[in-house]
Amino acid sequence: MNNEIHTAENNEAVDLLDMAGQLWRGKNTIIICIVLAFLLAVAYLFLAKEKWTSNAIVNMPDSGQIANYTNSMNVLYMQNPGSAPSVVDVQNRFFNRFNALISALSEELDNQDEPEKLTIEPTVKGQPAPLKISYTAKSAAEARKTLATYLEKINQRVISELDEDLNQSINSNIVSLKDSLNAQEKVASEKRDQRLAMLNQALIVAKASKIKSPAVQQAEFQSEDTLFLLGSDALQYTIDNEKSRPLPLSDYYYQTRQTLMAISALKSKPESLYSFRYVMKPSLPIHRDSPKRALTVVLSILLGGLIGAGIVLTRNSLRTYRARS
Structure with a gap:
């Protein structure tokens, strides 16, 4: 029983490390999404x-x-x-x-x-x-x-x-x-x-x-x-x-x-x-x-990062699925 729990914890650690590695490799995509979200926020602040x-x-x-x-x-x-x-x-x-x-x-x-x-x-x-x-x-x-x-x-x-x-x-x-x-x-x-x-x-x-x-x-x-x-x-x-x-x-x-x-x-x-x-x-x-400038900028960066991370992880998941099939 202890061996199974230890194995599950190791698998979770491996999954987190793998996810972190995928995000790091896709950092350019994430940065692009953050920049785009930031620019959209700036445009909103300028026009609102x-x-x-x-x-x-x-x-x-x-x-x-x-x-x-x-x-x-x-x-x-x-x-x-x-x-x-x-x-x-x-x-x-x-x-x-x-x-x-x-x-x-x-x-x-x-x-x-x-x-x-x-x-x-x-x-x-x-x-x-x-x-x-x-x-x-x-x-x-x-x-x-x-x-x-x-x-x-x-x-x-x-x-x-x-x-x-x-x-x-x-x-x-x-x-x-x-x-x-x-x-x-x-x-x-x-x-x-x-x-x-x-x-x-x-x-x-x-x-x-x-x-x-x-x-x-x-x-x-x-x-x-x-x-x-x-x-x-x-x-x-x-x-x-x-x-x-x-x-x-x-x-x-x-x-x-x-x-x-x-x-x-x-x-x-x-x-x-x-x-x-x-x-x-x-x-x-x-x-x-x-508009709240500081809040809008912070939220745009967070949202851009989340969208970028989602794109990277989804893209890698699709590649893994295609490779297996």
């Missing part, structure tokens, strides 16, 4: 398009970057401050709109005749912010410049859309408040007309009853039916005074006017708004994504 990726990390805007919008919303909700969006709500509104638009741009670029690679992914799994945004181009400078351009483009679009929404809300509130003021003024006018009609009727009764001076001591407790007891002189004076004095408007009317004045004075400042905050600005890549 380079790919460079610039990365940026963005987060929700700071409170100061949306301060004008937040203040405007607080003014719009003056009459109902409990419903006004918080700073966090506004931050989410801006950043969610930015996220949706940058994602749409990524799909649009990918579906072009010449696709562009713009990727968006969360930096922390399961959290909507911050986001890592990457763009791949033919050069490092182009990748960084294009990514910065796209981010600014989306930022301006978000600001434009939300500013338009804000202006629409301002205009809508102004119209609503003016309608409310007109309605309150109309109600107050109707109340004064009703009171004048009541006083005029009492004056007619007082004159008919020939009551010129007050016939009662406490006029404030008189009902509509007994107003004539105030006398025609007092009633005439009251009517004249009622006609000349301002409309009897409630405190709510003046609160509404104050709100209208505040909203009318609102001025949107889109130039001071930002839909995101940079955690890391678009980077200038120092390593290309592809």
